[in-house]
Amino acid sequence: xxxxxxxxxxxxxxxxxxxxxxxxxxxxxxxxxxxxxxxxxxxxxxxxxxxxxxxxxxxxxxxxxxxxxxxxxxxxxxxxxxxxxxxxxxxxxxxxxxxxxxxxxxxxxxxxxxxxxxxxxxxxxxxxxxxxxxxxxxxxxxxxxxxxxxxxxxxxxxxxxxxxxxxxxxxxxxxxxxxxxxxxxxxxxxxxxxxxxxxxxxxxxxxxxxxxxxxxxxxxxxxxxxxxxxxxxxxxxxxxxxxx
Amino acid sequence: xxxxxxxxxxxxxxxxxxxxxxxxxxxxxxxxxxxxxxxxxxxxxxxxxxxxxxxxxxxxxxxxxxxxxxxxxxxxxxxxxxxxxxxxxxxxxxxxxxxxxxxxxxxxxxxxxxxxxxxxxxxxxxxxxxxxxxxxxxxxxxxxxxxxxxxxxxxxxxxxxxxxxxxxxxxxxxxxxxxxxxxxxxxxxxxxxxxxxxxxxxxxxxxxxxxxxxxxxxxxxxxxxxxxxxxxxxxxxxxxxxxxxxxxxxxxxxxxxxxxxxxxxxxxxxxxxxxxxxxxxxxxxxxxxxxxxxxxxxxxxxxxxxxxxxxxxxxxxxxx
Numbered sequence: 001x002x003x004x005x006x007x008x009x010x011x012x013x014x015x016x017x018x019x020x021x022x023x024x025x026x027x028x029x030x031x032x033x034x035x036x037x038x039x040x041x042x043x044x045x046x047x048x049x050x051x052x053x054x055x056x057x058x059x060x061x062x063x064x065x066x067x068x069x070x071x072x073x074x075x076x077x078x079x080x081x082x083x084x085x086x087x088x089x090x091x092x093x094x095x096x097x098x099x100x101x102x103x104x105x106x107x108x109x110x111x112x113x114x115x116x117x118x119x120x121x122x123x124x125x126x127x128x129x130x131x132x133x134x135x136x137x138x139x140x141x142x143x144x145x146x147x148x149x150x151x152x153x154x155x156x157x158x159x160x161x162x163x164x165x166x167x168x169x170x171x172x173x174x175x176x177x178x179x180x181x182x183x184x185x186x187x188x189x190x191x192x193x194x195x196x197x198x199x200x201x202x203x204x205x206x207x208x209x210x211x212x213x214x215x216x217x218x219x220x221x222x223x224x225x226x227x228x229x230x231x232x233x234x235x236x237x238x239x240x241x242x243x244x
Numbered sequence: 245x246x247x248x249x250x251x252x253x254x255x256x257x258x259x260x261x262x263x264x265x266x267x268x269x270x271x272x273x274x275x276x277x278x279x280x281x282x283x284x285x286x287x288x289x290x291x292x293x294x295x296x297x298x299x300x301x302x303x304x305x306x307x308x309x310x311x312x313x314x315x316x317x318x319x320x321x322x323x324x325x326x327x328x329x330x331x332x333x334x335x336x337x338x339x340x341x342x343x344x345x346x347x348x349x350x351x352x353x354x355x356x357x358x359x360x361x362x363x364x365x366x367x368x369x370x371x372x373x374x375x376x377x378x379x380x381x382x383x384x385x386x387x388x389x390x391x392x393x394x395x396x397x398x399x400x401x402x403x404x405x406x407x408x409x410x411x412x413x414x415x416x417x418x419x420x421x422x423x424x425x426x427x428x429x430x431x432x433x434x435x436x437x438x439x440x441x442x443x444x445x446x447x448x449x450x451x452x453x454x455x456x457x458x459x460x461x462x463x464x465x466x467x468x469x470x471x472x473x474x475x476x477x478x479x480x481x482x483x484x485x486x487x488x489x490x491x492x493x494x495x496x497x498x499x500x501x502x503x504x505x506x507x508x509x510x511x512x513x514x515x516x517x518x519x520x521x522x523x524x525x526x527x528x529x530x531x532x533x534x535x536x537x538x539x540x541x542x543x544x545x546x547x548x549x550x551x552x553x554x555x556x557x558x559x560x561x562x563x564x
Contacts, residue, residue, distance in 0.1 A: 080441055110424040
């Protein structure tokens with residue numbers, strides 16, 4: 001479904017991504033792991049168009065999307081969440097998700113129909129599925145950190161994506177919150193038939209949930225395989241697990 | 245289908261004010277009729293600016309340019325051609341919106357302050373043309389003695405005309421504010437990067453917002469000519485744009501109706517403090533400083549907050 005081929009990106013002299021490869025098959029839960037600074041977020045930003053790669057291709061459903069702007073990539077069926085809660089702080093929780101659903105339905109430029117009557121059911125069902133229904137009327141900026149992370153995912157779901165990319169969905173969460181969030185993600189993947197690509201640096205989370213793991217180190221893909229394969233690989237242990 | 249958003253709570257107070265204003269002219273002196281008409285015109289241009297500044301988060305620093313283009317368009321058409329008056333009235337907003345499209349298309353490629361700086365430059369270019377092209381625009385003198393159809397040429401006629409046009413514009417603006425377009429625009433203001441990631445073409449959306457806002461600024465320009473019967477290059481000067489910007493901040497730029505209040509305060513200050521001292525801007529400066537410290541959401545924003553309605557008015561929530 002998604003192939004990332006030989007991606008490179010440098011900022012001045014710093015090689016953030018230096019030869020990344022990744023394959024995601026339909027229906028899989030794929031993780032990218034690597035220590036801080038391994039280039040995970042940069043890689044994700046290139047897949048979803050926030051950054052332009054220096055070199056390399058992103059193939060999604062047999063189409064090269066590496067030169068498209070973010071909004072067009074989104075329309076192809078890739079939605080994402082961000083590592084730092086990236087929401088609409090002055091709008092209500094409901095409106096945050098609704099804006100995304102309206103965009104998905106192609107109604108963002110509708111000038112003469114009240115927004116409050118549109119995309120209501122879809123928005124409510126998404127809020128329900130991430131457990132934010134009771135906070136729908138709150139201003140998004142006033143939510144607690146954990147709820148902002150959930151809202152982050154809910155906004156991405158508003159686009160009804162085929163592929164959902166989550167950049168460290170459990171960043172800054174307690175172990176209990178992390179477990180609950182990963183359970184939620186798994187559940188969403190099942191109920192909505194989503195393919196999910198996420199990155200993490202918490203090893204336990206990754207080995208428990210992912211079906212396929214890609215290991216990055218210093219911007220380079222070391223390997224991609226099933227959890228057991230990755231756990232037993234001497235190269236991975238050498239440059240990542242050993243050090244952790 | 246818009247029944248729900250025009251309920252008693254949202255437009256009730258404004259409707260009452262509107263009805264009171266309808267009955268005012270026979271009982272107040274002519275001077276006040278004129279001042280109120282000036283407030284209506286200014287309120288409309290401030291409201292149009294706030295569509296892009298307050299709801300869109302764009303630094304539209306030279307909005308006065310489009311107001312002036314609307315005014316000059318109608319003034320030139322009425323004095324230099326023999327076309328019917330209504331053609332000029334329609335052409336004003338259209339030409340203003342076209343200029344808005346042209347300038348906006350360059351400006352939306354930039355962000356934040358750079359957007360504002362480029363706009364000041366391009367807007368000042370229009371001012372320079374009006375100022376220098378003496379044979380067409382009358383240069384520094386402007387154009388005077390523009391005759392209006394008899395029904396709106398009296399001060400009362402102009403008053404009713406501007407009031408009704410303002411009311412219609414406010415209704416349309418409120419519909420846009422509450423529409424998916426308006427909601428998306430507010431989302432772009434809050435977080436343009438996130439909007440791109442949910443499939444919104446941010447620049448195009450901003451450009452459409454600019455065209456709509458400059459169209460309304462053009463209408464305000466036409467109304468200015470109706471009230472004043474003249475145009476002059478100050479209409480296009482950046483100082484006026486700054487004043488309009490301040491009106492939005494003063495009234496409350498994250499609210500819908502705030503700029504109306506901002507315009508009323510500014511015009512009143514200029515008129516009534518201006519009688520006593522030519523340094524009325526000093527008083528304005530002090531008010532602005534106090535505002536920044538005590539009412540950062542603006543006067544109307546403060547009132548809404550006091551009455552606990554802010555969440556509903558500013559950031560429309562769910563259907564319930």
